[in-house]
Every structure is written in C-alpha cells, then in structure tokens.
Amino acid sequence: MNILIAPNAFKNSLDAQSVAEAIALGLQQSRLDCQCQLFPVADGGDGTGSLIIKHLNGTFINTPAHDALGRPIAAAFGLIDGGRTAVIEMADASGIRLLKTTELNPMLANTFGTGELIKAALDKGVTKIIIGMGGSATVDGGMGILHALGIEFLDGDGKSLKPIAAELINIAAINTSNLDKRIPGCEIIVLCDVDNKLLGPEGAAAVFGPQKGAAPAAVTMLDAMLARFAAITLQQTGRDMTTIKHSGTAGGAAAGLYAFLNAKLVSGANHFLELTDFNRMLQNCDIVITGEGSIDEQTLQGKAPAAVAAAAKKKGIKVIGVAGKVPAAHSEALNQVFDQLLSINSDPVDLATALKNTRNNLIITAQKIGDQLALS
Structure with missing residues (x-):
C-alpha cells in the first residue's frame, strides 16, 4: 500500500517534517505492508x-x-x-x-x-x-x-x-x-x-x-x-x-x-500545494494521512489539512486526519472532507502534557492506523 503522509506542523510542539517522520515510523512498526512518501505541508503559518x-x-x-x-x-x-x-x-x-x-x-x-x-x-x-x-x-x-x-x-x-x-x-x-x-x-x-x-x-x-x-x-x-x-x-x-x-x-x-x-x-x-506541485505526489497513492495540532470546522477555512484532503478527494483517494484535538460531536462538514478523524490523545490531558507527548502519541496512533488498514 502506498501512503502519502502530508501533515502540517503541530503548533508549539513539532514542525511538519517531524510530524511526518513520526507518522511514518508508526506505520513501519505496524502490521501493514506499506511504502510511505513524506510531503510536509503548510498554509502560510510559521515554517x-x-x-x-x-x-x-x-x-x-x-x-x-x-x-x-x-x-x-x-x-x-x-x-x-x-x-x-x-x-x-x-x-x-x-x-x-x-x-x-x-x-x-x-x-x-x-x-x-x-x-x-x-x-x-x-x-x-x-x-x-x-x-x-x-x-x-x-x-x-x-x-x-x-x-x-x-x-x-x-x-x-x-x-x-x-x-x-x-x-x-x-x-x-x-x-x-x-x-x-x-x-x-x-x-x-x-x-x-x-x-x-x-x-x-x-x-x-x-x-x-x-x-x-x-x-x-x-x-x-x-x-x-x-x-x-x-x-x-x-x-x-x-x-x-x-x-x-x-x-x-x-x-x-x-x-x-x-x-x-x-x-x-x-x-x-492552496498556493503552497500549487507551487510545490502537490498533485504529482498523489499519483499512485492509495491513502493520504494529514493533520495538525487541532482539526475542527475552522480547519475548513483555508488550513493545510483541509486543502490536502480536498486535493486527494478530487482523485478519489481516502483521507485520514490526525490531530491533538478533534471535535467530540459529529460534524457533517468535516466528514465530507475527511474519511476518518483521529485524536492522538487517547485520554483527556492538559495541554502541556499533550504537547510534550506529541511525537510518541503520533507514533502510537500511526501504528494503530497501520494495523487497522492491514485488516481491511
């Protein structure tokens, strides 16, 4: 399975490249037989x-x-x-x-x-x-x-x-x-x-x-x-x-x-994805994993994970979003963009603890994603 890992930075914790590397490591530790391409993204924010x-x-x-x-x-x-x-x-x-x-x-x-x-x-x-x-x-x-x-x-x-x-x-x-x-x-x-x-x-x-x-x-x-x-x-x-x-x-x-x-x-x-020819990265791609520190309906107002998901959706590619925080309630607007949304924090924690454990939690979450995909 070919997986494109295209996350934004997790603000105040990890830059986009480090996030992509942590997700790739988790997938490699899973039962899934996959090839990972890392393509960190941004939307005008720092980095x-x-x-x-x-x-x-x-x-x-x-x-x-x-x-x-x-x-x-x-x-x-x-x-x-x-x-x-x-x-x-x-x-x-x-x-x-x-x-x-x-x-x-x-x-x-x-x-x-x-x-x-x-x-x-x-x-x-x-x-x-x-x-x-x-x-x-x-x-x-x-x-x-x-x-x-x-x-x-x-x-x-x-x-x-x-x-x-x-x-x-x-x-x-x-x-x-x-x-x-x-x-x-x-x-x-x-x-x-x-x-x-x-x-x-x-x-x-x-x-x-x-x-x-x-x-x-x-x-x-x-x-x-x-x-x-x-x-x-x-x-x-x-x-x-x-x-x-x-x-x-x-x-x-x-x-x-x-x-x-x-x-x-x-x-x-959108300009970032166009400038870096992101669509080229979607060729021969089975699944896209994206994310950032928090994903909610505001993410749909021009944030990188939403732009990544929209580009993938146009080509019929499944999109998984990961974040430190996702809405607890159902969001039809988000469900139209992301096939699956996952919080990397399994239990409620304070912000300082969540930021400190971002890398480890990304690895654990990615491993679970990989194991889940291996069964599907």
Missing part, C-alpha cells in the same frame, strides 16, 4: 517558507536584520526559480518565537525586520517575492515593513513617526515618494493562513492581539489605531484595506502590503 524552499530545492541566503523589538539578529530568506523568486518567512525576522513571553508587546513590536528581508531580496535582483506571514509578534498593519522600504508616516505637524503600532493613531499623512523604486517591478504574493479582515471583533487586533501579548484595553486601542491607518490609507490611495479578505493576517501586515505594495493576498494552503 511555510522553509518548506517551500526545501521542496523546490532552493537556496538559503543569510542576511542581517532586526527582530520585532529592533534588536540585531541573523536572519535568512530563500531563492527559488533560478534566483528569480525570493521566499521570505516573516517569523524569521518579526516572529513571536524570537521573543521571550515577558517581552511580548504589540504596541512596541514592529515588522521592520521583514522589510529588511524584502530589501535584501530585491538586492539579489528578484522579480517576485513570496511571503509566509504566520507567527508574527506584531499588530502594526505592516507599518514597519513599509518604513523599511522608504515609506514615511507623518503626524499632524509633518514630523516623522516611529514605525511602531503605538504611533498608528497619530498618522495624519503617508509619504510614499521615497518608496523603493524596485517595488513596482516586483510581484509580491502574501500567503495567508487566516481569512480574517483587518478590523472588528474578528479582526487583527481582537483575534490575534491577545496571542501577542495585548491586554483587553490594548486590543481596543490597536483596533482603533488600525482603523486610523486604514482611513488615512483610503484617503490617500483609494484602497480600502478593511474590506479585503485575509487583510487581518499577521496583525494587519497583509493589509498594509496590499494597499502600498500592490501585494496579492492568497490562500496560503
């Missing part, structure tokens, strides 16, 4: 860029940058397509994983370092840039990125503002005359792992601000700041960043890049 570069045999370019709090760091981006396309991982410069929990502060954190990576890529002569925006520590609407590329944010007195979220509320004008002249000739594609728009109860501040250290009062302020940014942007460019699908991605950075860099915001999962 997407690295997987694209590896799948397409790209090269990594090291470059200095700054983290979300402005400290110098060593970062990297990738080149694919014969050096014509750069792949940038926002989390490599502006990521939450680069900060201590006590340092999280979206009022002060900014995306400037990601802008530095874009400039470094342009220096290599690329004409296309793909950006995976998951895992950022920021809610600045992309202000830092835009500042790094030459855009100036001005207050009512015409003075330049620091490129941090706390200053968004003071924007009176935006000077784009010094925007890097190479930007108009470069196609920019933003891989988004969420559908959220910029503002409101489902917006960048409300949904993602708390994960990045924002207390309730700060969430309200951040939403107002992003609204101010959007209003000035609409006034000057005619582009309404509040109505665009995916605009809440990465603390609204996707919205800023859409408005000022003409970036195309796309479903990260």
